[in-house]
Each structure stands twice: as C-alpha cells, then as structure tokens.
Amino acid sequence: MTPGLPQSPVAEVPVAALGRLMPMFLWLGAQGDIRAVGPTLAKVCGGNAALVGRPFGEHFLIASPHQASAADPMPDLAGKRLHLALRQKPGTGLRGLAVPVGPAAQGGVLFNLSFGVGINEAVRDHGLTDTDFAPTELAMELLYLQEAKAAVMSELLALNARLQAAQRAAEAQALSDPLTGLANRRALELELARTVAEAARDGAGFALAHIDLDHFKAVNDTHGHAAGDRVLVHTANMLRAEARRSDLVARVGGDEFVLLLRGAIEPLALQALGERVIARLEVPVDFEGAPCRISASIGIALSHCYDPPDVDRMATDADAALYEAKRFGRGLCIVRSTGARGGAPAPAVATAPPPAAPPLSD
Amino acid sequence: MHGLINRSIQHFLCKTYGAALWQAVAEAASVPAEGFEAMLPYDDALTFAMLDAAAGRLNKPRAALLEDCGAFLVSLEPVRRLLRFGGVDYADFLASLNELPARGRMALPELDLPSLTVTAEPDGQLLLRVQGQVPGWGLVLAGLLRAVADDYGALALIDRVPLDDEQDLVTVHLLDESHASGRRFDLALPVAS
Numbered sequence: 401m402t403p404g405l406p407q408s409p410v411a412e413v414p415v416a417a418l419g420r421l422m423p424m425f426l427w428l429g430a431q432g433d434i435r436a437v438g439p440t441l442a443k444v445c446g447g448n449a450a451l452v453g454r455p456f457g458e459h460f461l462i463a464s465p466h467q468a469s470a471a472d473p474m475p476d477l478a479g480k481r482l483h484l485a486l487r488q489k490p491g492t493g494l495r496g497l498a499v500p501v502g503p504a505a506q507g508g509v510l511f512n513l514s515f516g517v518g519i520n521e522a523v524r525d526h527g528l529t530d531t532d533f534a535p536t537e538l539a540m541e542l543l544y545l546q547e548a549k550a551a552v553m554s555e556l557l558a559l560n561a562r563l564q565a566a567q568r569a570a571e572a573q574a575l576s577d578p579l580t581g582l583a584n585r586r587a588l589e590l591e592l593a594r595t596v597a598e599a600a601r602d603g604a605g606f607a608l609a610h611i612d613l614d615h616f617k618a619v620n621d622t623h624g625h626a627a628g629d630r631v632l633v634h635t636a637n638m639l640r641a642e643a644r645r646s647d648l649v650a651r652v653g654g655d656e657f658v659l660l661l662r663g664a665i666e667p668l669a670l671q672a673l674g675e676r677v678i679a680r681l682e683v684p685v686d687f688e689g690a691p692c693r694i695s696a697s698i699g700i701a702l703s704h705c706y707d708p709p710d711v712d713r714m715a716t717d718a719d720a721a722l723y724e725a726k727r728f729g730r731g732l733c734i735v736r737s738t739g740a741r742g743g744a745p746a747p748a749v750a751t752a753p754p755p756a757a758p759p760l761s762d
Numbered sequence: 763m764h765g766l767i768n769r770s771i772q773h774f775l776c777k778t779y780g781a782a783l784w785q786a787v788a789e790a791a792s793v794p795a796e797g798f799e800a801m802l803p804y805d806d807a808l809t810f811a812m813l814d815a816a817a818g819r820l821n822k823p824r825a826a827l828l829e830d831c832g833a834f835l836v837s838l839e840p841v842r843r844l845l846r847f848g849g850v851d852y853a854d855f856l857a858s859l860n861e862l863p864a865r866g867r868m869a870l871p872e873l874d875l876p877s878l879t880v881t882a883e884p885d886g887q888l889l890l891r892v893q894g895q896v897p898g899w900g901l902v903l904a905g906l907l908r909a910v911a912d913d914y915g916a917l918a919l920i921d922r923v924p925l926d927d928e929q930d931l932v933t934v935h936l937l938d939e940s941h942a943s944g945r946r947f948d949l950a951l952p953v954a955s
Contacts, residue, residue, distance in 0.1 A: 524950035530850045541868070543949055544847040548869030551840045555766075555800045562799075 409502075423534055424494070426511040427501070432456045435508060440532040444522070445486060461485040463493070478509050492525065493518045515539075520546065577651040579629060580636035588650035588658055592711050595660065599709045605664035606703045608711075609674065610718040611639070613655035613681070614695040614730040627687040631694055634685045642677055664704060667737040674698040674733025682731065697725040698733040705738055763809040763896075764873050768798040771809070774834040775816055783819060790815035803872070806896060813898075828898050829922075832905025836913060844869070845910055846947040851939060852916035856880065856888055856907075878903075890932040891925075900930020907934060915944025 415436045418425055423440035434451050442448045445459055463483040477498045484494040495516040501507030515522040519539055522528060533539040575587035583591065598604050613635065620628040632655065639649045639657060648660040661670070677696065684691035699721025701714040717736050725732040772793075776784040788797065791811035798804065817824040835841050848865070849855030859878050866875040876894030883889060892900045904922040911918040917938040923931040 520950070527948075527950075529949060540847055544844060544865065545868055547840070547847075547951065548844055551844075552801075552870060559799055559801050562796075 421534065422512045423532060424496070424513040426513060427508060428456050428511070429508040430506055434459070440528065441513060443528070443532065444489075444492060444526045446488065459487055460494075461487055461490070477511075478505060482511075484513065489525065491518075492522055519543065580633055580651050582636050582640070582657070583648055583650040585650065585652045588648065588652060588660065591648050591650075591660060595662065596703075596709050596711050599703055604662070606709075607659075607661040607665055607670055607700055608703075608714050608718045609659035609661065609670070609698055609700045610715070610722045611657040611659065611677070611696050611698050612722055612726070613657075614697055614726075616655040616694055619692045619694060623687055623690055623692055627690070627692050630687050631685050631692050635681060635694075635696075638680050639677065642673065642680075665702075667702065667735045670700050670702070670735050671733060674700060674735070678731055678733060695731040697722055697730050699723070699725055700733065700735040702735070702737060705736065763804055763806050764870070765798050765802045765804055766800045766870065766873060768804050768809055768812070769800045770835060771812060771831060772798050773838075774831045778830070778834065779816075779820065783816070786819055787812060787815040790819075809896075824898070825901050828901035829905035832902035832907075833909040835902075835906055836909035842913060842945075843947070843951075845906075846913070852911055852914040852918065853936060853939060855910060855914065856934060856936070859890060876903075886936070888934040888936070890934065892930045892932060893928060895928070897927050897930075900924065900932050903930075904932050907932065912942075913945050915940055915942040917941035 413421070415427075418436075419438040423438040425436075425438040426434065426441055427436045429435045432455055434454050434456060437445070437448065437451050442451060445451055451459060461484065462477075463485050465477075465480055465482060478500040479498070481497055482495065484496075486492045486494070493516060494513040496511055496513035498509045498511045501510050514537065519542055523539075523543065530540060575584060575590070576582065577584045592608075595604075595606050599606060613631070616628065616631065619631055632651070635657065636649070636651065639659065643649050643659060643661075646662045650658045650660070652658050661673075677698065681694055681696045684693045686692075699718045701718040701721065703709040703714065706713060721734040721736050725734045728734075772784065772788075775787060787793070788795075791808065791814075793808065793812060813824055813827060816822075817827050820827070836845065844865075845855070848858040848861070857880070859880050862878050863875045866873045874895060876892050876899040879891040879893075881889045881891075890903065892903055900922045904920050907918070907920050911920070916936060919933075919935040919937065921933045923933065925931055
C-alpha cells in the first residue's frame with residue numbers, strides 16, 4: 401500500500417458514470433462472470449446484452465500474462481498489466497490493468513482497457529467516433545498524427561522524386577557534350593576508370609581509339625562555324641552508328657573524339673574499323689548547298705599490350721599513333737599492337753601499312 | 763515562410779483563378795519557375811510579393827484574398843480531416859483552437875503557425891486573439907473558421923478586427939450549432955478505391 405494514501409475505498413460510482421469516465425471498463429464478478437462493461441467496449445463486443453452475465457472466457461482471450469487462465473482469471477490478473485484479445489475478432493487487441501473490487505476482491509475485478517497501437521484498425525473495424533474515447537485518452541491525437549504524418553511523408557517522397565530526377569538530369573548534363581550529345585571528357589574518364597578496374601579484375605580487354613578530324617579548320621574558315629558544327633554533329637552520329645552498345649563515344653576537344661571499344665578486338669579488325677570510319681568521314685557533308693570535305697587521323701592502343709592495363713600510357717601511345725598517322729599524311733589509322741609489359745617503355749612501332757594514298761587537300 | 767504555406771497559396775491561386783494567373787504572379791514575384799516545394803523554407807518577402815502580385819492582378823484587396831485562401835484550405839480533404847480531429851462539433855472545435863499551433867507543430871515541427879488565445883465573453887461570443895510573426899493571419903483564420911462552420915453544419919457570425927501589425931482579433935458568434943446537416947467525418951480514413 402502506498403504510504404499516505406487513504407485506505408478507505410473511493411465513493412461508489414454508478415455504472416453509467418463509470419462508463420463515461422472509462423468507456424472501456426470491464427467489471428467481473430468474483431466468479432469471473434461479466435457484471436458490467438463500458439459503452440465502447442460493449443460496442444466492440446456486440447452490445448451489452450451479449451456480454452452481461454456471460455463468463456469472461458466466452459468473449460476474451462488472455463494474451464499476457466501467459467500463465468493466466470481465462471476460465472478463472474481472478475487470482476492472476478488483479479494489479480497486473482495485461483493484454484487481451486477478443487474471441488470474436490482476434491485482430492482487436494486490448495491492453496490495460498485490473499484492480500480488485502472490495503475486500504479480498506469479493507466484489508470481483510475492475511479492468512480499464514484501451515486499444516493501444518491497434519487503435520487505427522479498431523476505429524476502422526468498429527466504426528468508432530470521437531465520443532467513444534475518454535477525453536483523457538490521446539486517441540484523437542494519435543489518429544491525427546498518423547494522418548498528418550502520412551501527408552507529410554507523401555510530400556517528402558514527392559520532393560525526393562523531383563530532386564532525384566533533377567539530379568539525374570544535372571548529372572547527364574555534366575557528363576555530355578551539349579553540341580553532339582556524346583559523352584564529354586569527364587564521362588570518358590569515369591568510364592575509363594571503370595573499364596580499367598574491370599580489366600584488372602577479370603582480364604576483359606578493350607581498345608582506345610583517338611580520332612582527330614583533318615581539314616576541320618578549313619571547313620570552319622571557309623563555310624563558317626555553323627558548317628563546322630554540322631560536320632561535328634555528322635561525325636558524332638557516324639561514330640555512334642559504328643560503335644556497339646557497350647562502347648563509348650566521347651568528344652574530348654574541338655574536333656577530337658575518343659572511342660572506347662570494349663572486348664578483346666583483333667588489331668586487324670580495329671584497323672578495318674578505323675579505315676571504315678575514315679572512308680565514311682571523307683564523304684562530303686552538305687551545308688547549305690556547299691560540300692564540306694574532311695577526313696580523320698586515328699591512333700589506336702590495345703589494353704592487352706599493357707600489363708597491368710594503364711590508361712595514361714594507353715592514351716599517350718594512342719596519341720603517339722595518331723600523330724604518326726598525321727605525319728604519314730593524314731586520313732590514316734594506325735593501330736599499336738605492341739605496348740609495354742611490366743612497365744618497359746613502349747616502342748613506337750606502327751603495324752599499319754605505310755600510307756598508300758596521297759595526303760588530302762582541301 | 764514554410765514552403766507548405768507558400769504552396770497552399772500557390773495551389774489556391776492556381777485552382778481558383780487558373781494556371782495563367784498563377785504564371786503571371788509567379789513571374790512578377792520571382793517565384794522559382796517550378797513553384798514552391800512544400801517541404802523547403804522560403805524567405806517571407808517572397809510570400810508577400812506573391813500576395814501583392816496576385817491582389818494587383820485580380821484587382822482585389824489583399825485582405826479578401828487571404829480570407830478566401832483560408833476558406834480554400836478547408837476544401838482540401840486532408841486539411842479538412844486534420845481540422846475535424848479538433849472536435850466533435852463546432853463548439854468543441856472552437857474550444858480546441860488554443861491547441862491549433864501545437865497540433866501544427868505535431869504534424870510539422872518547423873511549421874510556425876500563429877499563437878491563438880481563445881476567451882469567451884459573457885454573451886457567449888468567442889474572442890480569438892491571433893498573434894503571428896507576420897500580419898494577415900487573422901484574415902486567413904476568419905476565412906477558415908467560416909468554412910469549418912459550414913463543414914460542421916453550424917451557423918456562426920465571424921469577424922476580424924485588426925489590432926496592430928502582428929495581432930488580430932477574430933470574433934465568433936455561434937448562432938446555431940446544428941443549422942444544417944454538415945459534412946460527414948469518420949475517424950477512419952475511407953479506403954482508397
């Protein structure tokens with residue numbers, strides 16, 4: 401007994417008033433028979449008539465404490481926190497406390513119950529309203545909070561979706577060349593880093609083709625920048641068409657392009673590809689009735705010539721091959737099929753045939 | 763101002779006066795092209811620029827616009843439902859208005875709603891003292907309270923008396939608690955079909 405509390409019982413409260421104070425009370429007689437219930441509990445259990453006079457165990461299951469028996473709940477329940485379930489609707493859980501009534505619980509046991517976390521389902525399943533809850537209960541606040549939270553969450557989810565879309569767009573913008581829509585240098589570097597890591601992991605080969613347009617400056621000077629742009633877009637479209645899905649085409653400078661070709665490709669096949677690209681680029685592009693003539697020089701390096709694959713050295717060697725092609729008279733493709741293994745410097749050896757065609761002129 | 767408030771005004775202007783009016787207002791007030799985000803904060807000045815631009819274009823006093831905006835809020839089902847959690851009937855709802863800012867914070871801790879003090883006059887009239895960081899809340903509240911009265915089916919006379927820049931007095935005279943049938947409100951959300 402708590403010290404300082406009066407020992408005498410609280411004044412008798414009529415059942416109807418008790419129901420208003422605790423709409424979910426349950427009063428069991430000393431024999432475990434239901435003597436009275438609060439209006440909300442009655443509503444949930446199918447009405448007063450179905451309950452009063454019936455044994456407790458006919459309507460309620462005791463979920464905890466586990467050792468308590470629904471057949472004779474008296475001795476075990478008084479004074480304990482407990483969880484009950486409805487026999488008719490096992491989904492509706494109840495929680496609360498029971499206290500003895502009268503000396504030695506001769507007047508039975510009085511329960512005060514509530515729905516606890518299952519309040520949402522209880523409100524929905526039993527059509528409960530504001531007046532079914534005691535004003536002291538935080539039921540309304542809980543329901544309110546749940547709806548407010550749902551509204552806020554849906555706003556946040558929508559915001560996240562919009563931010564994510566904006567981020568994707570910004571990323572795509574940051575990684576592509578606005579004129580041609582090809583990948584830019586940054587995108588190429590990211591892709592190269594990934595490709596090299598893959599190559600180091602599973603030995604997948606790849607080739608790097610550096611492409612530099614020939615006579616592009618002449619097109620710009622003669623026909624203007626719009627014509628130059630037309631030629632660049634045409635080149636981009638042609639390279640895209642020649643590349644496979646797994647390849648990457650990048651524009652890395654004014655008239656410089658890079659093809660990242662995945663897979664172990666034979667030098668001869670690369671040579672053929674390079675020559676095809678050059679032949680297609682040499683077909684004049686029409687700009688407002690004027691034919692714009694260009695060509696290209698290409699230098700290609702293969703990853704399997706390096707152990708381990710080294711992007712920087714591959715790029716240097718592809719560039720060296722490209723300048724060699726330029727030196728040999730432009731409109732040429734040179735494939736480096738020997739590289740450096742174990743870190744030895746790469747000899748500048750060209751395997752391409754010497755230039756057969758005279759240098760192009762404007 | 764909280765994005766939720768700005769977005770409510772945007773939504774109100776767009777729904778009531780059309781997308782073209784909103785576009786013109788947004789442009790005049792330098793509102794971000796994609797409109798307001800409900801969950802981001804904005805500068806207060808932007809809210810007033812938007813209201814002034816709308817009032818100018820509609821040739822309508824800003825006060826009338828704010829009252830209409832208050833009423834519009836109640837036409838949004840989620841807002842209506844959250845408000846109806848405030849009471850079983852209109853009198854009960856009015857009595858709970860003291861708690862409105864706390865309820866607002868419960869939903870969104872950073873939502874800075876004005877403080878409300880409700881007092882009852884001997885003749886039964888309710889006096890609501892509205893104190894916010896910015897002027898105009900009394901107008902929004904007056905419009906909102908009229909719409910909520912309709913929602914409950916109650917008949918009430920509601921007026922707003924400006925006290926100073928940051929304070930308004932809203933008077934509520936409840937004439938008939940059950941004047942009309944009002945709109946239904948179930949605690950449980952209707953199941954989405």
